[in-house]
Amino acid sequence: MTTQNGATVTDPSGVRIELDHVSKIYPGATTPAVDDASLDIPAGEIVVFVGPSGCGKTTMMRMINRLSEPTSGRIRIGDQDALSIKPTELRRKIGYSIQQAGLFPHMTIRQNVGLVPGLLRWDRKRIDSRVDELLDLVGLEPGQYADRYPRQLSGGQQQRVGVARALAADPPVLLMDEPFGAVDPITRSTLQDELLRLQTELRKTIVFVTHDFGEAVKLGDRIAVLGPRSKVLQYDTPQTILASPADDTVAGFVGSGASLRQLGLMRIKDVELRDHLAVSADDTVEQVRTKLADCEFDWAVVVDQRHRPVKWVRESRLRHAATLSDAVEDLDVVSTHSTLEDALEAILAEQHASAVVTGPSGRYAGVVTLDTLIDTITRLRAEANAETSEP
Known part of the structure; x- marks a missing residue:
């Protein structure tokens, strides 16, 4: 552990590349x-390779674990020359997660996640313990999912297993090749939030490939914008690239939505959350009616026994409901790691001008309101205008 500005920060378990x-x-x-191509990737950071299809970003990433052998040049991982290590040995020290998870269909989830530790000759008890730990870490209950097969999981659940498998041997480096590209937008946003949550705990060195600049802004500590033949057009923080594109090519790739993407630079944890009524999924209709009558709201968040939001309910739907389950409606949530852009999308999708927010372990943390976002956007614009007007 280290301390910065009075806050405790986990030391990186990743290494420089x-x-x-x-x-x-x-x-x-x-x-x-x-x-x-030359790049210096700091230990414990997420560096995103972004660029158009065919620019060579996946090839450049795959050279790190020698799935694609370099023709020339040098790659160092930590204090080791990657080209001096046997490819199979190197790959067992580097996690690798790809689109559609790449799970073996004939293996259970436990067998998939425990594959690399098994190749490293860990004992069975240690492997089982590690699998349970990782499934819990990515939000999948081991007792419920470990003995299932990939076909019995949703696409988002399979991607979570893919990340767990990549982390199984506790590698310092994780390579991710468009891992969330094949899932729907809502699931994709949730998986991005999960990756950010994991990274705050694990501090791996992560190289992430995407063609989606919005995803790069959300996830990256740094972004490498690549052109043809993986020429590095700009390598910097998302803030700097959005504010000062290196050239017209980068500006064109960033696109006209750059001002909106400024919302992608702020996390929900950076703004004030509002308390909002939560009721238990085990409450009766009468109990919920009473709670709503005693507060200023006409709707409530429904939480499970672990205080995780699962549904929401409107007062008007309780009038003719026999049980609470007859009245509840589906709920999309965001996490404290989500961006303000995610929050805006969630608010627009719901009917109550608020987005329900989860914190550690998926527990209910409050709501972020449209008024909060409007105030934040107004402040950001004022700050930007003040900077541009300075001589």
Whole structure:
């Protein structure tokens, strides 16, 4: 542990990665897929490679674990030359998560997650303990999911298992190749929040590939904007790239929605949450009516026994309901790790000008309101205008 400005910060368990003038030319190709690329990736950070299809971003990432062998250049992981390590040994020390999870369909979830520890000859008790720990970490109850097969899980659940498998041997480096690209937008946002939550605890070095600049802004401590042949057009923080694109090509890739994406730079944990009535899923209709009558709201969040929000209920729907389950409605939630952009989308999707927020362990934390977002946007615009008007 270290202390910064009075706050305790977890030391990174990840290591620095250095790509030094790395190139890749496939046999028979006339031009390199990656041409003389150099990057310094700090330990414990999420660095996102973003660029158009075919620019070589996946190839550059795959050279880190030698799934694609570099033609020239040097790659260092921590204090080791990656090219001096046997590829199979190297890959067992680097987690790898891909789109659609890549799980083995004939293996149970426990077997999938425990695969690499098994190859490293961990004993069975240690493997089982690690699998249970990781499934719980990614929000899947081990007793409920460990003995299922991938086909018995939703796409989002499979991606969670894919992340758990990548983390199984506690690698310092995690490579993620568009891991959330095949799921629906709501599930995708939830998985992004989960990754950010995990990273606050684990502090791995994560290299993440995407073609979605909004995802890069949300996840990245730094973003590498890549052009043809993985030329590094700009490598900086999301804030700097949004505010000062390096050239017209980067500005075009950032797009006209850059001002809205400023909302993607602030987390819900950075704004004030409002208390809002929560009722238990075990309450009777009469109990909920009484609670609503005693407060200023005409709707309530419904939480389970672990105080996790599962539904919401309007007062008007209670009038003719025999049980609470007859009146509840589906609920989309955001987490304290979600961005204000996520919150705005959730508010627009709901009918009560608020987004329900979860904190640690998915527990109900309060709501973020449309008024809060409007006040924040107004303040951000005022600050931006003040900066541009300075001589």
